Amino acid sequence: MDIYLPIAETTVNLLLIVTLGAGIGFLAGLVGVGGGFLATPLLIFLGIPPAVAAASEANHILASSVSGAIAHSRRRAIDVRMALVLTAGGLAGSTLGVQLFVALLKIGQIDFVISLLYVVLLGGVGSLMLRESLAAMRLRRDGLAPPPPRARRSLAQKLPLRMRFAASRLYISVLPPLVIGFGVGVLAAILGVGGGFLLVPAMIYVLRMPTNVVIGTSLLQIIFVTGYTVLLQAWRTQTVDIILAGLLIIGGVVGAQIGARMGGRMPSEHLRAILGAIVLAVAAVMAWGLLGPRSELFSVTTTP
Amino acid sequence: MRRALAGLAVSLLTCAAVRAEPFAAAITQDVVEVTSRFTGATVTVFGAVNDQRSQTRAGNVDVVVAVASAPVTLTVRRQKRIAGFWFPADPVRFAGAPAFFSTLSARPLNEITDPGTQLRLGLDPADGTPWVVNQAAGGDVTQYRAALKRLKAADGLYVLDPHGVDFPRPGLFRARVVLPANAPTGVYRVEAFLFRNGRLVGRETSLLQVTKVGFERAVWRFAHERPLLYGLASILIALGAGLAAARMFNPR
Numbered sequence: 001m002d003i004y005l006p007i008a009e010t011t012v013n014l015l016l017i018v019t020l021g022a023g024i025g026f027l028a029g030l031v032g033v034g035g036g037f038l039a040t041p042l043l044i045f046l047g048i049p050p051a052v053a054a055a056s057e058a059n060h061i062l063a064s065s066v067s068g069a070i071a072h073s074r075r076r077a078i079d080v081r082m083a084l085v086l087t088a089g090g091l092a093g094s095t096l097g098v099q100l101f102v103a104l105l106k107i108g109q110i111d112f113v114i115s116l117l118y119v120v121l122l123g124g125v126g127s128l129m130l131r132e133s134l135a136a137m138r139l140r141r142d143g144l145a146p147p148p149p150r151a152r153r154s155l156a157q158k159l160p161l162r163m164r165f166a167a168s169r170l171y172i173s174v175l176p177p178l179v180i181g182f183g184v185g186v187l188a189a190i191l192g193v194g195g196g197f198l199l200v201p202a203m204i205y206v207l208r209m210p211t212n213v214v215i216g217t218s219l220l221q222i223i224f225v226t227g228y229t230v231l232l233q234a235w236r237t238q239t240v241d242i243i244l245a246g247l248l249i250i251g252g253v254v255g256a257q258i259g260a261r262m263g264g265r266m267p268s269e270h271l272r273a274i275l276g277a278i279v280l281a282v283a284a285v286m287a288w289g290l291l292g293p294r295s296e297l298f299s300v301t302t303t304p
Numbered sequence: 305m306r307r308a309l310a311g312l313a314v315s316l317l318t319c320a321a322v323r324a325e326p327f328a329a330a331i332t333q334d335v336v337e338v339t340s341r342f343t344g345a346t347v348t349v350f351g352a353v354n355d356q357r358s359q360t361r362a363g364n365v366d367v368v369v370a371v372a373s374a375p376v377t378l379t380v381r382r383q384k385r386i387a388g389f390w391f392p393a394d395p396v397r398f399a400g401a402p403a404f405f406s407t408l409s410a411r412p413l414n415e416i417t418d419p420g421t422q423l424r425l426g427l428d429p430a431d432g433t434p435w436v437v438n439q440a441a442g443g444d445v446t447q448y449r450a451a452l453k454r455l456k457a458a459d460g461l462y463v464l465d466p467h468g469v470d471f472p473r474p475g476l477f478r479a480r481v482v483l484p485a486n487a488p489t490g491v492y493r494v495e496a497f498l499f500r501n502g503r504l505v506g507r508e509t510s511l512l513q514v515t516k517v518g519f520e521r522a523v524w525r526f527a528h529e530r531p532l533l534y535g536l537a538s539i540l541i542a543l544g545a546g547l548a549a550a551r552m553f554n555p556r
Contacts, residue, residue, distance in 0.1 A: 004342040004485070006520040007527055011343050011485035047486065059538050066546025071553075108379055112392055227539050234535030238527050242538050243340075249542060253549030290389050298451030299392055302403060303377045 007241035008052040014247060016046070021060060021251025028064040028252070029071065029259025030266075031200070031215070031275040036061050036193030037122065038282060039248070040114075048244065050110055054101070054192025055233035056241045060248035061194040062226040064256040065219045071260035072216030079167035079213045083220035085174050086181035086199070090225035093185020098232045101190050105237075108301050114191055115286050121187065122283035125201055130276030132205075136269035168209040168217075176206060181221065189229050194222035197279055211268045326354035327506030329369075329477075329496035334510070337517045338489060345487075347371075347512060349408075349479045351496055366416045366499040367469050368409045369479040370427055371512070372402040374490045380448045380455075396448040403488040404461045405429050408468025408479040417502045425497060425504070430462055460484040489514050 001014045020042060024035035036057050043053035072078055104110040159173035180202045184195035199218045203209045209217070234240040263271060329351030336345045349369045377399045381392035407427050409416060422428060430453040456462035461484065469479045481494075491513050498506030516524055527534045 002341070002343045002485075004338060004340050004520060006516060006523045009486065009489065059542050062539065063542035063546040063549075066543055067549045070547070070550035108381065108395065109392065116389065227542075230538050230542070231532070231535040234527065234538055235531045238531055238534075240527070240535065240538050242523060242527075242534075242541065245538065246541065246545075249545045253545050254553075256546075257549055257553035294383060294390060296451075296455070297383045298448065298455065299381050299383065300452055300455045301379045301381075303379065 003243070003247070005048070005052075005241050005244050007239065008048045008056075008244060010047055010049075012046060012048070012244070017244065017247040018251040021064075021248035022255035023251075024060070024248070025064040025067070025252030025255025025257075026259040027255075027275075027278070028061070028196075028219075029068045029256035029261070030263040031196075031259075031271045035064070036188075037118065037191065037197050038278070040192040041118070041282070041286070043244075044111075048241075049239075050114065051101075051105055051237060051239040052241050052244070054114075054190075055230065055237065055239040056244040057192045057248070058188075058194070058226045058229045058233065059240055059242070059245035060252055062223060062230060063245075063249040064252035065194060065222045065226065067253040067256040068260050069216060069219040069223060071257060072219060075216075075264065077213050078216035078220055079165055079209065080217075080220065081163070082165050082168055082170075082177060082203075082207075082209070082213075083217045083224075085163070085177045086184075086217075086221040087224040089178040089181025089183075090185035090188070090195075090221060091228050093182035093187075094189045094225055094229050094232065095185075097186040097189025098229065098236060100186070102237060104190070111299075115290050117187065117191060118286045119283055119290060121198065122279045123287070125197060126276050126279030126283055128205070128276075129201055129272050130280060133269040133272035133276060137267075137273065140267070140269070165209075167213050168207075170207070170209065172207065180206065181225075185225055188225055189232075194226050196222055197275070200275070215263070326352075327496075327498045327508065328352045329508040329510070331494055331510055331512060334512055336483060336512065336514045338515060338520060339517060340520060342485060342520075344485045345483045345514075347481045347483065347494075349481060349494060349496060351477055351508065353475050353477060353498060353506075364501050366410065367477045367479075368407065368413070368416065368427060368497040368499065369469060369481070370407045370425070370495045370497070371405060371481045371492055372426070372429055373404040373488050373492050373514075374402070375400040376403045376488075377401070378403075378452060378456075380452050382448070382451075396445060398449075398452060401452075402429050404483070404492070406463035406465070406468075406481050408463075408465045408481065410467070410469040410471070412466040413464070416499055417504070421502070421504065425495075427497075428464060430456070459486065461486070483514065487514060489516055 002011050003014045004011045020039060024039045027035040040053050040057045043057060044050050104113050159175045161174050162171055163174050164171050184198050187198065188195040196218050199221065200214055203214045204211060230240055329349060332348040336347060353365060353367065377397055378401045379395050379397050382394045383390045384393040413422055413427055423431060430449065453462055469477055471477050491511055494510045494512050496508045497504060
């Protein structure tokens with residue numbers, strides 16, 4: 001069953017897109033990432049123009065994050081204050097990101113930059129998460145307690161402008177979360193992702209937030225930043241395809257609920273290991289595309 | 305028979321540059337509607353040749369049908385390895401190239417007429433001179449032009465079919481133009497050429513409109529004419545869907 005997308009100006013298989021949305025939504029609920037880092041490349045692969053894929057995917061992530069965040073808020077696993085600080089940085093980052101996106105689109109290098117960023121970011125984050133979570137799983141299996149948190153004060157505690165984050169049991173400077181939010185916002189707008197795959201590890205390893213509030217907080221921040229990105233892309237580039245987003249949303253919201261329920265029953269290091277493995281797999285596929293042998297040495301882009 | 309076809313053709317056609325021989329052509333529809341079910345379309349161009357000897361391709365009369373969408377700018381880049389990474393470099397711009405074209409005939413173009421005439425009539429726009437190359441990388445555009453034809457042909461957007469025209473009856477020709485799902489919207493130029501012994505003796509031009517209709521058109525116009533409002537609506541739909549799903553799966 002095929003459907004024509006009015007903004008993307010191409011035809012896609014309806015069931016394929018809904019299924020893709022459900023799979024991405026499942027991940028969103030399970031590990032607190034929007035799944036945009038999987039969906040955007042897949043949509044591009046299906047023939048959707050990169051600009052439309054990124055902007056429409058942001059709208060899809062918005063819906064599945066709302067669905068997931070509500071499930072997490074019922075378990076009181078959200079640090080609202082932290083989410084707002086991250087969002088403040090994120091909105092500024094997203095504004096810059098959309099500008100960069102438009103500029104890269106103009107000089108025809110958006111595809112290359114997206115692929116390169118994916119390989120570098122996903123490769124780094126994925127191996128970090130996988131190594132850490134496997135170490136944690138080994139400790140648990142051997143019946144050992146995890147090593148006590150380092151007594152050394154983190155950077156976040158040394159900087160000025162400290163603020164109390166009750167839900168995370170932290171008293172840290174607002175500067176690191178602002179910078180993290182900004183960086184994720186820039187990348188989110190360029191890559192058409194929510195940025196959860198960067199936020200979750202940053203919150204755990206840099207801000208040292210307790211893992212149980214990380215996912216809900218990440219989802220809340222993603223809601224604000226993707227909502228803003230959608231508005232900006234619709235306004236500046238007219239690349240949000242509401243039909244495409246709608247199909248992804250239908251699958252996504254359902255998948256997110258199922259994922260959130262399963263996520264609540266699994267040990268967090270297992271979740272991190274799953275996420276780490278998926279992230280590494282995507283990075284490997286992207287790296288092969290950039291580094292592997294090619295039979296076609298030319299590419300063509302259309303400007304009206 | 306001839307008069308009936310010619311009458312129909314006159315109502316649909318706009319001009320005929322060369323009136324050397326009686327020749328008429330028409331399209332089965334002058335509008336292709338792009339709806340949510342659009343998976344491409346087939347438009348038939350048909351017409352009459354006032355020559356009873358034209359029944360086979362062995363004959364000395366040939367009909368060529370050329371369809372092209374509005375011109376755009378196409379940029380071709382060569383992938384270069386930089387520090388191991390494939391990097392799209394050395395752009396060559398082809399300005400005024402059609403985003404879609406389809407040239408149909410009953411035998412290869414080179415058997416019908418000389419390359420100069422083909423070029424002049426734009427029978428194979430990929431070889432045509434109207435394309436202005438703004439930046440030439442290394443001076444050699446041949447490879448780029450070949451790559452452009454290859455890539456667009458792979459997407460079904462550049463079609464050269466030497467078996468695309470047939471003669472169901474003596475004096476009657478028919479050509480099926482296949483528009484793929486990713487064919488651009490806009491006004492297409494449909495031209496039918498009549499050749500006798502390689503010389504152009506008849507030419508008929510008509511216009512074909514490929515346009516979004518109904519809901520698809522409304523969505524597109526909303527997105528382009530009220531972009532800020534469209535963005536807000538998109539966000540509200542996403543928020544509503546997320547809330548509805550959360551409520552549905554976690555009833556209090």
